[in-house]
Amino acid sequence: MLASDVTSTDTELDQLHADASGTETSQESFVDDAASAAANDRKRMIVQLAQEVAATSAGLNARLA
DSSP: OOSTTOOOOHHHHHHHHHHHHTSSSOHHHHHHHHHHHHHHHHHHHHHHHHHHHHHHHHHHHHHHO
8 A cells, every 4th residue: 555654634535536437446546546646647757857968978988988
């Protein structure tokens, strides 16, 4: 469970209830899926940034050689 330690405001919980009610999954699964998706998006962003840094570094190293 990725999202088991999350605390939320009443407004956030109300929004969660509204969003989850439109799906055929439990709120627990809905939150877990959302947390997993956010973690995966962040991982993809970090990989992309690392590739950009590596490409820039390779270009700078080539210019210095």
